[in-house]
Amino acid sequence: MSIRAEHINYLYGEGTAFEQYALKDVSFEIGDGQFVGLIGHTGSGKSTLIQHLNGLLRASSGKIYYNGEDIYQEGYDMKALRSRVGLVFQYPEHQLFEVDVFSDVCFGPGNQGLSKEEKEERAREALHLVGLEERFWTQSPFELSGGQKRRAAIAGVLAMRPEVLILDEPTAGLDPRGRDEILDEISALHKEKRMTIVLVSHSMEDIARYADRILVMSHGEKLFDAPPKEVFRHYQELERIGLAAPQITYVVQRLREQGILLQEDITTVGEAKAAILRLLGKGGSEA
């Protein structure tokens, strides 16, 4: 499974005086089983971009290939594409609507024309994957807590058994523990189910912890496409476009300026702790 975008342009108000590029010459390839973080300031084109990946928006020009197939070619099965590339929107719990959680999660696979048994089987599987206990399944989705609602909504997408899962700020508005729980579950889907993940987030700390590659968007253009350590090294450029690096990156940077020998590419608390303890001659390797 791979998604390849070639020279994607997307224009709002094409042919009018208000014509504006939302995406400008964006190209990249997301390989099978990658965990990609997508970051950018508000209005940088992130949400527009992800809606191209499952065909919800059609590029003004450029091509998108899913598994080598041009999704804009005549007769391409867009509906199948949308099942294979699952998109979880911002605040997905606003889309919950059924009388109980289980029926809500069954809705997606129901649309795929599956039998009752098959769709219920998938719903059960999806609810287990997001860690929503069975006692919640018969409840109205509106009675759940914020974190549980979010899980139910993500389960609704997982029940379609997508190969690629795209999440637009899945942790916005959740408390720190709820945030970690959801991200750990997404990470488990990636590791255990080998699902390809695209995570849109404004939290540089979360991206540093989970993604193995970052795409940085700015004003509709792709600015960086590299592993987190590489990208966060450019923290000054990130700041210029409304982003930042994880707090830890700044600590390491300041210590380096004072002549402390730490690697430049430390981005998480765990890495910083290990490196500092090594310098102090504590912990494992006293090289």
Add this chain to the structure above:
Amino acid sequence: MGIIKASRLIYDYIRRDEEDHVEEVNRAIDGLELDIKAGDFVAILGHNGSGKSTFAKQVNGILLPTEGTVWISGMKTTDENHIWDIRKTAGMVFQNPDNQIIGNVVEEDVGFGPENLGVPTEEIWRRVDESLEAVGMTAYRLKSPNKLSGGQKQRVAIAGVMAMKPQCIILDEPTAMLDPNGRTEVIRTIHELNRKEGITVLLITHYMEEVIWADRVIVMDDGHLVMDGTPREIFSQVKELKGYRLDVPQVTELAYELKKEGVELPDGILTIEELIEHLLPVLQSAGAKAVKDS
């Protein structure tokens, strides 16, 4: 009595069936005692469902107590004669800026509140000027709110509240939907309002880094107040905070982790500068020692 005071406050969300019989009672606030001093910057932390937002809605009378009392500037929120004075005294800003902006032009949006209060036109324009100035959005006054970034929209929403001349602003996760720049912008703006205009601020957030400059931090759990202190006192208690589903800023966490391994650092480090100040000498003397040993 401070500007906001809650005594033995209880609030139940009650669900009724079609015949109006009570089906379920969900206690969101359970015997809260709280007194907030005028001019303080107070942050409220707590997990989803801990009662923070329910409390925020009590402060300007959107919700009224099931039991107990809430006073705003000495006025009881249950006193119907005072409800408009209370709403003028305590303004609210919510999470999603797009749900709070109604004007087609920034200055109109900011003028909407005072206009509703029946403020004379000249006075409305004066307040619009002052409020836009206070949040640093004067340059955008004739722009369409649609063209603004998330942080700018949220500053316009804050200006709209400021134009009603409140003594106190309650912000319920105002930065949850913003990018890093937008978050910094909004937090800086509310600190300025607090410092320069003396506005009492009640900030509800899930971002621990936004709390470190508050005068006071309150942690809620299960409808109770469970921790109350300065940011340093609160963030010194890493384990307790995690127990309440919360977290600490990354620098605090790093200092805490290093300290557990025997590195000599004080409790409750809050900023990059503090961590550097204390960690640098430790690292430098270790480095010097390493050179001597070799």
